[in-house]
Amino acid sequence: MSVHLSESTSETRDGGPAAVPGQPGAPVLEAVPVRHPGRWVAGALVGVVTLSVVVSLAKNENLDWPTVWHYLLSDLVLSGLWTTIWLTAAAMAVGLVGGVVVAVMRLSPNPVLRVVSGAFVWVFRGTPVLVQLIFWGFLGAFYPTTTIGIPFTDVVFFEGSTSDLVPATVAALLALGLNEMAYASEIIRAGIQSVDAGQTEAAHSLGMTPGRTMRRIVLPQAMRVIIPPMGNETITMLKTTALVSVISGHDLMSNIQAAYAQNFKVIPLLVVASIWYLALTTLLSVPQSWLEARYGRGVAGARQGAFARLVASRQPKEPIA
Amino acid sequence: MTTTSTTYAVQPGPDAGADAAGSGLPMVRAEQVCKRFGQNEVLTGIDLEVGRGEVAVLLGPSGSGKSTFLRCINHLEKIDSGRLTVDGDPVGYVERGGRLHELREKEVAARRTEIGMVFQRFNLFPHMTALENIVEAPTQVRRESRRDAEEHARALLERVGLADKAKAYPSALSGGQQQRVAIARALAMRPKLMLFDEPTSALDPELVGDVLDAMRDLAADGMTMVVVTHEIGFAREVADLVAFMDGGVIVESGAPDQVLVDPRHERTRAFLSKVL
Ligand SMILES: Nc1ncnc2c1ncn2[C@@H]1O[C@H](COP(=O)(O)OP(=O)(O)O)[C@@H](O)[C@H]1O
Numbered sequence: 001m002s003v004h005l006s007e008s009t010s011e012t013r014d015g016g017p018a019a020v021p022g023q024p025g026a027p028v029l030e031a032v033p034v035r036h037p038g039r040w041v042a043g044a045l046v047g048v049v050t051l052s053v054v055v056s057l058a059k060n061e062n063l064d065w066p067t068v069w070h071y072l073l074s075d076l077v078l079s080g081l082w083t084t085i086w087l088t089a090a091a092m093a094v095g096l097v098g099g100v101v102v103a104v105m106r107l108s109p110n111p112v113l114r115v116v117s118g119a120f121v122w123v124f125r126g127t128p129v130l131v132q133l134i135f136w137g138f139l140g141a142f143y144p145t146t147t148i149g150i151p152f153t154d155v156v157f158f159e160g161s162t163s164d165l166v167p168a169t170v171a172a173l174l175a176l177g178l179n180e181m182a183y184a185s186e187i188i189r190a191g192i193q194s195v196d197a198g199q200t201e202a203a204h205s206l207g208m209t210p211g212r213t214m215r216r217i218v219l220p221q222a223m224r225v226i227i228p229p230m231g232n233e234t235i236t237m238l239k240t241t242a243l244v245s246v247i248s249g250h251d252l253m254s255n256i257q258a259a260y261a262q263n264f265k266v267i268p269l270l271v272v273a274s275i276w277y278l279a280l281t282t283l284l285s286v287p288q289s290w291l292e293a294r295y296g297r298g299v300a301g302a303r304q305g306a307f308a309r310l311v312a313s314r315q316p317k318e319p320i321a
Numbered sequence: 322m323t324t325t326s327t328t329y330a331v332q333p334g335p336d337a338g339a340d341a342a343g344s345g346l347p348m349v350r351a352e353q354v355c356k357r358f359g360q361n362e363v364l365t366g367i368d369l370e371v372g373r374g375e376v377a378v379l380l381g382p383s384g385s386g387k388s389t390f391l392r393c394i395n396h397l398e399k400i401d402s403g404r405l406t407v408d409g410d411p412v413g414y415v416e417r418g419g420r421l422h423e424l425r426e427k428e429v430a431a432r433r434t435e436i437g438m439v440f441q442r443f444n445l446f447p448h449m450t451a452l453e454n455i456v457e458a459p460t461q462v463r464r465e466s467r468r469d470a471e472e473h474a475r476a477l478l479e480r481v482g483l484a485d486k487a488k489a490y491p492s493a494l495s496g497g498q499q500q501r502v503a504i505a506r507a508l509a510m511r512p513k514l515m516l517f518d519e520p521t522s523a524l525d526p527e528l529v530g531d532v533l534d535a536m537r538d539l540a541a542d543g544m545t546m547v548v549v550t551h552e553i554g555f556a557r558e559v560a561d562l563v564a565f566m567d568g569g570v571i572v573e574s575g576a577p578d579q580v581l582v583d584p585r586h587e588r589t590r591a592f593l594s595k596v597l
């Protein structure tokens with residue numbers, strides 16, 4: 001490789017203004033780029049393999065595209081899709097709000113709060129979500145009646161049958177929401193701890209209470225660290241809702257299973273499910289990147305900041321009025 | 322100055338209940354203030370008095386407890402014994418019926434609104450612009466209207482020479498500019514006392530001047546200030562009182578000309594010969 005300077009640099013050597021690349025008068029660089037034959041070979045190889053897989057899938061008689069199109073927008077699939085969407089949204093909402101509470105409890109100076117929240121995370125993260133789902137689904141067998149009152153007294157506000165109070169959908173929401181709470185709380189705790197202690201100190205010195213400091217200063221900064229893993233959690237949750245079929249929920253996967261149990265068109269129906277799950281996860285990346293931009297403010301500007309700093313340092317010092 | 326750690330526990334002083342607004346009362350008064358972290362005795366009996374409108378400069382080697390003492394003044398750290406008052410009020414307590422009652426979270430926060438603090442590492446809120454940093458506390462804590470708070474904030478930015486940086490995020494500002502925004506942010510709460518913890522130590526040498534100018538301006542305006550700094554020139558020019566700290570006590574204190582030019586203690590002399 002060779003580099004040719006098309007213009008003499010004698011002016012620079014004489015102590016004149018240094019030439020700045022990209023500006024008029026700067027010497028033009030003519031460089032021969034490095035060639036990467038390996039990249040072309042690898043690209044061609046992967047391209048051919050991928051194409052052949054796609055073609056063979058498209059041509060496969062067993063895939064039965066007419067059945068796929070038939071079910072893709074059927075009422076059964078669409079109603080299951082709706083259940084999957086709201087169950088995911090509701091479980092994530094429970095997980096996020098509860099997760100903040102559990103995370104703050106874990107970081108609290110109060111030892112009771114720390115121990116209780118630690119135990120909560122230990123149990124709900126340490127047991128399979130399938131077990132938790134079945135547990136909540138069969139809560140009626142465990143606690144036949146539910147009573148709301150003041151503990152250790154005879155004061156009762158409400159008493160009723162557990163299975164009426166906790167139908168399958170509520171059980172699903174409880175199981176998925178509480179499980180998510182445990183995971184989310186750890187993500188949020190890591191996010192909170194990633195914020196410099198000087199931020200809390202500065203907020204306190206301005207007279208902000210610990211609660212306000214958390215809401216206005218620490219959490220908004222923690223969000224930058226929290227959002228990417230919470231995006232993953234949401235995608236995982238979308239697919240985990242498929243488990244509610246064990247307590248006769250009616251999500252997308254349950255309805256698909258019900259359909260192929262009758263007509264044995266397993267592969268086309270699984271393709272229908274995959275198309276919808278892919279569509280949903282693709283859609284989810286839109287709010288995620290919006291949120292990342294929203295909470296990345298002040299950080300993403302660092303590049304432009306370096307330039308602004310350069311300009312600022314060349315300005316004469318401003319007198320203070 | 323005695324270094325004997327007479328641990329007379331935190332208790333009301335003789336002038337309990339005296340009128341706090343009295344002009345003769347010092348802004349900051351520390352008597353035998355002690356503070357330890359676990360077994361580590363960091364402050365072992367600090368005595369200091371800073372009058373209204375005075376500028377006190379604290380000098381001393383790293384680890385001598387300067388930051389800890391400053392943090393005690395606005396209750397970011399709690400003292401273990403001794404007596405510490407700001408404008409007559411015991412820090413972290415209220416005196417009622419001759420006894421000290423610990424302040425609640427909200428009351429501690431309310432007291433802190435009257436004391437501004439500027440940190441070595443600026444600690445601007447990175448997710449807010451310069452202007453948002455300044456209006457945050459007045460609007461959130463003081464419930465000032467957004468318009469009033471912004472008007473005040475712009476005036477303060479103007480005062481520290483950064484009128485054109487209102488919309489800039491901290492990451493787009495130089496260290497010196499960030500520190501001046503931090504000063505404006507503290508001033509936005511209209512404090513009666515300003516604490517500075519090595520405000521220029523994290524700055525490139527050519528940016529120190531702007532920050533010191535802002536502080537000089539503030540001192541000329543009559544603000545009471547306690548400044549931890551190694552800028553001896555600033556201390557000689559601006560300070561009313563210079564105190565040299567070492568090993569958790571104030572070894573000597575007095576007028577800048579005396580302490581900086583003709584120190585009585587060998588330790589002060591040794592320290593000054595290193596920083597000058
Ligand atoms: N939060 C803390 N926990 C434990 N030790 C601390 C803490 N803050 C300060 N110290 C200790 O107190 C001593 C004095 O620290 P500091 O007040 O920061 O000194 P200076 O500001 O004079 O350099 C140091 O030995 C430091 O390790």
Ligand SMILES: [Mg+2]
Pocket residue numbers: 387388389518519
């Ligand atoms: Mg320090």
